Amino acid sequence: MQGDTGENGDSLPPFLETLWGLRAPSRRSRPALSLGRIVGAAIEIADGDGLGAVSMGRVAERLGFTTMALYRHVRGKDELLAAMLDSAIGAPPDLSGRDGWRSGLEEWARAQFAVLQRHPWIPQVPLSGPPLTPNALAWLDAGLACLAETRLHEAEKIAVMMLLDGHVRREAKTVQELQQSGWQTGAAATASYGRTLARLVTPEDFPALRAALDSGVFGADLEGYTSSxxxxxxxxxxxxxxxxxxSRDTAFPTGG
Known part of the structure; x- marks a missing residue:
């Protein structure tokens, strides 16, 4: 979840105004080109060739326009990335039927993790600020709604969501990096890792790690990293x- 507050911290950049429906199409813009088309092409490139392949020139070439034509919709790659993120994450899941705040946040996290697996380039985008795009704020709102029944302070609810968002992103990035390195997740890969460790780790030099190894923690029945x-x-x-x-419920009991 990230955003762009504009150069002076108050005004919205044109791409944000477009995402929020606050900006009418420019008369100078060619009718066949829109922010949606630009973002869609950029996501296709990122999904197929990785985030590093995305550039204003590459997107323009894919759409059959000049690079300068794109700058009427986004002022640079940073804004393009922000718009890509908002489009890629889409709308949050409907959590209204979940039984309790914890069930809702579990589903929130699983849904976000699934999005990051579909678009593995997302965790590679550096955070540039707090969320301001429509879908990013919708995800935040959905998570906060799960916590509405609790007695947590509003600042604590925000902090919980930032922590949860960061956790999901880190886990997704770890999975992605392991896969890119050639590491195969699953029981066979975990068992192979355990056998390699057994050749290197001695009780004298690594007593705690050796004890964990001897307990069978890296046995063949351990599930892959992506799940367990x-x-x-x-x-x-x-x-x-x-x-x-x-602790909040204890401090402020019902009826107290």
Whole structure:
């Protein structure tokens, strides 16, 4: 979740005004070219060839326009990336039917992780500020709505969502980097890693790690990183949030 506040911190850049429906199409813009088409082409390039392949020139060439024509819609690559992110993440899931705040946030995290797997370039985009684009704010709002039933302070709710968002992004980026390096996730790869460690790790030099290794933690029955470790981290994070929620309930009991 990121955004662009403009050069003076108050005015919105043209691309944000377009995303929010606050900007009428420029008369100078050619009718066949729009921000939506530009963003769609850029996402296709990023999905197919990686984020590094995205450039204003490459997008213009794909659409059959000059590079300068694109600058009537986005002022540079940073704005293009922000618009790409908003389009790629899409609308958040409907969490209104979830049973409790924790169930809602679990679904929120799983849905975001799925988006990042479909578009693995997203975690590579550097954060440039707080979220300001429509879909990014919709995701934040959906998460905050899950916490509405709790007694957490509003600042704490925001902090929880930032923490959860960061966790999902880090996990998705880790999975992506492992896959790009050639590491194969799953039971066979984990068991192979365990056998390699057994050749290198001695009880004398690495007593704690050797004890973990001897316990079978890297055995063939361990699931791949993309499932068990991601869920484990999410569970730990939400366990901490649950403790905070309970502390607020204790401090401010119902009817007190």
């Amino acid at each position: 470790d991601v869920a484990f981290g999410l569970r730990l994070l939400l366990d901490g949030v649950e403790q905070l929620v309970r």
